[in-house]
Amino acid sequence: MIKSNRHLSWAEPYKIKMVELVHMTTRAEREQAIKKAAFNTFLLRSKEVYIDLLTDSGTSAMSDMQWAGMMRGDEAYAGSENFYHLEAAVRKYYGYKYVIPTHQGRGAENIISKIMIKPGDFVPGNMYFTTTRLHQELAGGTFVDIVIDEAHDAENEHPFKGNVDLKKLDALIKKVGAKKIPYVCIATAVNMAGGQPISMENLRALRELTKKHKIPIIHDMTRVAENAYFIQRREKGYADKPVAAIIKEICSLTDGATMSAKKDALVNIGGILAMNSKKIYEEASNMVVVYEGLHTYGGLAGRDMEAMAIGITESVQDDHIRARVGQVEYLGNKMIAAGIPIVKPVGGHGVFLNAKKFLPHLDQSVYPAQTLAAEIYLDSGVRSMERGIVSAGRQKETGVEHRPNLELVRLTIPRRVYTQAHMDVVFESVASVFDDRKKIGGLKMVYEPKYLRFFQARFAKI
């Protein structure tokens, strides 16, 4: 049974016990700061930021229960009690048999890619994620996008833009053969598409198809709770199913998972690798000691694992997830009402501005989304980030820049951190930049790192 007061509007199912003061800056100070950061919001210092919507990763506010759990850290090198609490939470809420903690999501991606991918393999996925694709490539694989076309269209209002196009997968299997596909990588609430969900119906059909060819499904479950909430709201037959039950059903249709616990699972650091195969578990247990730490801590302190175990439990509660997504939609709906172009439908973890439409006079080669993120910061001290051509990087073989259809600025909402008044201010700032958009000029890249360039690239005004 779902206990939410569904006849009332969303509201936070918690109250505030402690606050952290934030920094206000002047426009002159922000001009200095963004220049010093070479127009990359990743290079700003957090004290230069007023409302920090860079990412929802590791930026959640933990509950009093999680903080209490931190005090119960069992800092044993091996066999910490907290590991067993984490293992129990993963089994109870996600259903995977085996779990290995990792320092964060990419630690799990590294291990699973190294175990399962051979050079020359192809790894299909419902849109790429930056670190996920890089680990697949470093292991010798080639990522193949099999998400439905609608996902690459910011304006398309398909309710499940995270769905797999089964025809694309079928064509790939026919072309390269199932033996060259070590697994299909399925993200829930697809980050790069704007936090868009996959439907249970699509996942079930994918399960059927992959079963026929004996191809496993590895689940990037970083935002599984948000995805489950969209299924509850949008998919036939799920309106009265608790989010926790929907999450368990999603996981049951997959063979293993990587998770950045810094997002849905409400912790500041941590990740997991989970699976049902004993053989892969044993290989992963062996490999984790090389890259992360012993299989019962994987680069985390005992206290971090305890906070994660409690965070997982809190993250699957209907009231929590309704308020979390409700806040994101509140901001998104204000933008839509004002005619500001954003990705629709509003996603689960942030509002994504469509920079191509926001700054139509800028060609993608002068980084419109990167430019827009810098302009919003200048206006108000609100920090967002680029999700477009800079994030997409270069093609593995040719070195040519990927030119993604989506050229976006992500206003990512940390969980349980900001108030509705903060959302109003964010909207006001974006609206004021929108009013002056015609005066905005582009950027050129003056330093490009080799890996994941968006984090550390440097830009200058043209």
Ligand SMILES: *Cc1c(COP(=O)(O)O)cnc(C)c1O
């Ligand atoms: C953040 C994220 C990752 C990587 O996790 P980290 O904890 O940052 O290493 C992987 N997949 C998705 C979808 C993510 O959002």
